Amino acid sequence: MDIASVIVDVPAKQTDREFDYRIPEKWKQVIMPGMRVIVPFGPRMVQGFVTGLKGNSDFSKLRYIKEPMDLEPILNDELLQLANWLTKEAMCFKISALQAMLPAAMKAKYEKVINVIEDKKDRLPPIIQTLFGRGHSLSWKEVIEGEHASLIQKELQHGNLELVYNVKNRLNKKTVRVIQALLSSDELKEMASSLSAQAKKQQELLQYFMEHHEPIPLKELLEVTNTSSSTVKSLVSKGALTELDQEIYRDPYENRVFEQSNPFTLTDEQAAALAPIQEKIHHDEHDVFLLYGVTGSGKTEVYLQAIASVIEKGEEAIMMVPEISLTPQTVKRFKERFGEQVAVMHSGLSVGEKYDEWRKIHRKEVKVVVGARSAVFAPFENLGLVIIDEEHEASYKQEETPRYHARDVAIERAKSYKCPVILGSATPTLESFARAKKDVYKLLTLSRRMNENPLPAVDIVDMREELRTGNRSMFSELLFSKLKDRLEKGQQTVLMLNKRGHSSFVMCRSCGLVINCPNCDISLTYHRFNDIMKCHYCGFEEGMPSVCPECESEHIRFFGTGTQKVEEELTKILPEARVIRMDVDTTSKKGSHERLLNAFGEGKADILLGTQMIAKGLDFPNITLVGVLSADTMLHLPDFRSSEKTFQLLTQVSGRAGRHQLPGEVVIQTYTPEHYSIELSALQDYDAFYEREMDLRRKSHYPPYYYVVLITVSHEDLMKTVSVTEKITNYLSSRLNRDSIVLGPVASPISRINNRYRYQCLIKYKREPDLNRHLRTLLEHYQKETAQNHLQISIDLNPQIMM
Numbered sequence: 068m069d070i071a072s073v074i075v076d077v078p079a080k081q082t083d084r085e086f087d088y089r090i091p092e093k094w095k096q097v098i099m100p101g102m103r104v105i106v107p108f109g110p111r112m113v114q115g116f117v118t119g120l121k122g123n124s125d126f127s128k129l130r131y132i133k134e135p136m137d138l139e140p141i142l143n144d145e146l147l148q149l150a151n152w153l154t155k156e157a158m159c160f161k162i163s164a165l166q167a168m169l170p171a172a173m174k175a176k177y178e179k180v181i182n183v184i185e186d187k188k189d190r191l192p193p194i195i196q197t198l199f200g201r202g203h204s205l206s207w208k209e210v211i212e213g214e215h216a217s218l219i220q221k222e223l224q225h226g227n228l229e230l231v232y233n234v235k236n237r238l239n240k241k242t243v244r245v246i247q248a249l250l251s252s253d254e255l256k257e258m259a260s261s262l263s264a265q266a267k268k269q270q271e272l273l274q275y276f277m278e279h280h281e282p283i284p285l286k287e288l289l290e291v292t293n294t295s296s297s298t299v300k301s302l303v304s305k306g307a308l309t310e311l312d313q314e315i316y317r318d319p320y321e322n323r324v325f326e327q328s329n330p331f332t333l334t335d336e337q338a339a340a341l342a343p344i345q346e347k348i349h350h351d352e353h354d355v356f357l358l359y360g361v362t363g364s365g366k367t368e369v370y371l372q373a374i375a376s377v378i379e380k381g382e383e384a385i386m387m388v389p390e391i392s393l394t395p396q397t398v399k400r401f402k403e404r405f406g407e408q409v410a411v412m413h414s415g416l417s418v419g420e421k422y423d424e425w426r427k428i429h430r431k432e433v434k435v436v437v438g439a440r441s442a443v444f445a446p447f448e449n450l451g452l453v454i455i456d457e458e459h460e461a462s463y464k465q466e467e468t469p470r471y472h473a474r475d476v477a478i479e480r481a482k483s484y485k486c487p488v489i490l491g492s493a494t495p496t497l498e499s500f501a502r503a504k505k506d507v508y509k510l511l512t513l514s515r516r517m518n519e520n521p522l523p524a525v526d527i528v529d530m531r532e533e534l535r536t537g538n539r540s541m542f543s544e545l546l547f548s549k550l551k552d553r554l555e556k557g558q559q560t561v562l563m564l565n566k567r568g569h570s571s572f573v574m575c576r577s578c579g580l581v582i583n584c585p586n587c588d589i590s591l592t593y594h595r596f597n598d599i600m601k602c603h604y605c606g607f608e609e610g611m612p613s614v615c616p617e618c619e620s621e622h623i624r625f626f627g628t629g630t631q632k633v634e635e636e637l638t639k640i641l642p643e644a645r646v647i648r649m650d651v652d653t654t655s656k657k658g659s660h661e662r663l664l665n666a667f668g669e670g671k672a673d674i675l676l677g678t679q680m681i682a683k684g685l686d687f688p689n690i691t692l693v694g695v696l697s698a699d700t701m702l703h704l705p706d707f708r709s710s711e712k713t714f715q716l717l718t719q720v721s722g723r724a725g726r727h728q729l730p731g732e733v734v735i736q737t738y739t740p741e742h743y744s745i746e747l748s749a750l751q752d753y754d755a756f757y758e759r760e761m762d763l764r765r766k767s768h769y770p771p772y773y774y775v776v777l778i779t780v781s782h783e784d785l786m787k788t789v790s791v792t793e794k795i796t797n798y799l800s801s802r803l804n805r806d807s808i809v810l811g812p813v814a815s816p817i818s819r820i821n822n823r824y825r826y827q828c829l830i831k832y833k834r835e836p837d838l839n840r841h842l843r844t845l846l847e848h849y850q851k852e853t854a855q856n857h858l859q860i861s862i863d864l865n866p867q868i869m870m
């Protein structure tokens with residue numbers, strides 16, 4: 068077995084297969100499947116993944132693996148298999164699938180260096196020879212920034228120097244300097260007596276180590292013994308002590324104390340939901356459960372107890388939570404129950420912290436991972452349960468390659484481990500609920516809130532009516548009076564501004580001009596903070612003009628309501644209210660999210676004002692009012708899921724009120740009160756919404772009745788974009804079943820991004836066993852053009868965002 072199959076880090080069609088490499092003698096016992104290696108590929112060195120070992124190869128001239136990058140496999144067999152599945156499922160390159168499973172820190176970084184070719188060193192001009200000195204290579208950066216770049220270029224052409232790409236290992240393990248005694252207590256005592264009496268500090272240090280044998284971090288040592296590092300150094304040079312770098316984990320939660328929490332006695336409903344899950348856990352059987360429980364019904368406690376059973380069995384659990392509800396409050400609930408056995412993975416962590424959390428899992432130091440989408444790849448080997456909370460959240464779908472849905476990956480992994488999956492939500496996706504109705508998933512229901520209170524009462528306010536009666540403020544009479552009432556009672560309010568699709572744009576009131584991005588077909592967003600206009604797609608930014616660029620009118624201003632504007636208005640109408648604002652601006656600093664929530668939880672504010680990010684996960688007893696300032700902004704997006712998303716969001720945010728003793732109320736302000744998703748979310752009637760929306764989906768051939776594939780073509784040239792999309796549309800129409808629907812070519816809802824035109828083709832189908840093959844053929848056909856990046860074709864199977 069001295070040949071390794073390797074997937075190389077060159078994401079292209081031609082290289083999307085295993086390459087054979089010979090294993091050098093000294094690595095023969097070391098290199099195993101699932102390890103990263105450095106291999107020569109063409110003229111350079113690249114990172115690769117060993118996927119298997121074999122005795123012989125069909126190729127005779129094999130190159131050698133340069134060296135391993137790991138000393139133990141970082142991907143187990145199951146994950147290697149999963150990569151194959153993902154490659155097919157997401158139609159991506161194998162290397163992309165493998166990389167998606169690992170923390171960013173493990174992705175290779177390449178550096179360019181110039182090497183001397185040993186036997187040609189003498190031929191180099193003296194000045195270059197001195198440049199290299201006794202060394203062998205120079206970094207590309209040194210060369211470019213130095214004065215002799217052109218000389219070096221000549222020598223490269225002559226073949227006296229070579230340009231090499233090296234793989235750089237980015238892994239930086241964090242270490243701390245520790246001090247430990249090298250001598251026994253008796254020997255230390257002896258040394259102390261031989262030192263002069265003046266060396267008082269040294270005496271003290273020796274004294275310390277006579278009593279302590281464990282290594283101690285240098286910093287701590289200096290503190291407890293009140294000595295200086297030079298004293299330590301002198302004892303090190305005398306051979307009494309030694310300095311070591313000890314590896315430590317970056318623990319984002321290290322300064323936090325978690326009190327141990329105990330399992331609650333379950334309610335009857337909770338117990339009835341948990342029982343069938345535990346049965347699967349105990350019998351090592353796979354199944355998918357849909358835990359459909361109204362907000363505040365105690366789903367999390369069911370998760371916690373299911374996880375406890377898994378740990379008891381000696382197995383591991385993955386707990387997935389959407390990024391925005393991965394709040395400290397959520398993490399706390401798991402850390403309080405399972406303490407040190409929990410690792411946390413989310414985007415708020417630094418690259419190093421993520422890597423450390425990943426290693427805790429890999430080294431089997433933890434039993435549970437709580438994390439966002441990518442946690443689904445946690446390298447456990449005895450997986451006993453996967454939970455996806457808020458399963459309806461769109462963020463479980465990755466919107467870049469590989470375009471996978473965490474739900475599908477979870478189910479795939481759970482099948483290989485023969486363990487259950489729990490999908491939980493108060494507002495399941497239509498797809499999941501339909502599956503549960505057909506008994507493909509097992510439905511578990513929690514219909515009552517923990518506190519036995521009814522769900523909060525909801526009032527819908529028609530904002531057109533408010534305008535007619537002369538109220539031009541962004542607060543209706545009703546919401547305003549309730550806000551005042553809560554302020555007097557000392558209770559708390561959550562105010563949500565539904566911002567998506569409706570950020571502040573700049574418009575001229577005289578001629579109606581809206582300022583658009585010069586590169587993209589979309590309006591610029593005004594940022595009050597630094598008075599600039601910014602494009603959210605390409606990053607273009609520009610100062611706010613003082614006059615209209617079209618008609619030179621001075622009446623140019625921004626429209627739309629940002630959270631800042633709401634905050635200003637609040638201070639005007641309720642000057643005594645203490646407001647905490649949570650949006651991208653106030654939460655961009657690390658830890659600020661948590662600080663703001665803690666402050667609110669401690670009662671340091673009366674009103675929590677924010678965007679979607681406050682709709683989830685909040686569980687504070689003193690919240691008795693929830694206000695939604697603009698319920699309908701998402702309804703008008705060109706997306707067949709816009710009603711579903713509106714319903715989900717309104718239900719979620721309403722669920723923040725009255726979760727404990729005090730009853731809750733909700734006020735929803737809207738310009739389209741008659742829309743069924745608003746009406747039914749006010750009644751908190753998921754079942755009615757489900758029926759109504761399913762009916763529409765059936766009539767319009769959308770999921771869950773049909774599957775959808777979105778193909779987006781983009782190119783700098785409009786004609787080219789249209790013609791490629793047209794060819795694709797024709798190709799597919801002629802090959803797919805008669806009852807499949809191929810729509811297009813049409814301009815995408817955002818028809819230009821970063822100067823590239825965008826057109827799309829939408830496929831709706833019920834059964835197309837050969838679809839993947841057709842799509843692959845298409846991609847191969849355009850391979851040359853897409854490789855040069857002039858043409859981009861993205862294929863999204865089961866798209867979550869239709870823009």
Ligand SMILES: Nc1ncnc2c1ncn2[C@@H]1O[C@H](COP(=O)(O)OP(=O)(O)OP(=O)(O)O)[C@@H](O)[C@H]1O
Pocket residue numbers: 331332333334337360361362363364365366367368493517684685686722726
């Ligand atoms: N069996 C129980 N006995 C007492 N209290 C419980 C029990 N189960 C849950 N709780 C408490 O009830 C409250 C609501 O439960 P939880 O947050 O788990 O609901 P949820 O369904 O996950 O909510 P949401 O989906 O709205 O976030 C929490 O404060 C929780 O600690």
Ligand SMILES: [Zn+2]
Pocket residue numbers: 575576577578579580615616617618619620
């Ligand atoms: Zn104008």
Ligand SMILES: [Zn+2]
Pocket residue numbers: 584585586587602603604605606607820821
């Ligand atoms: Zn732009």
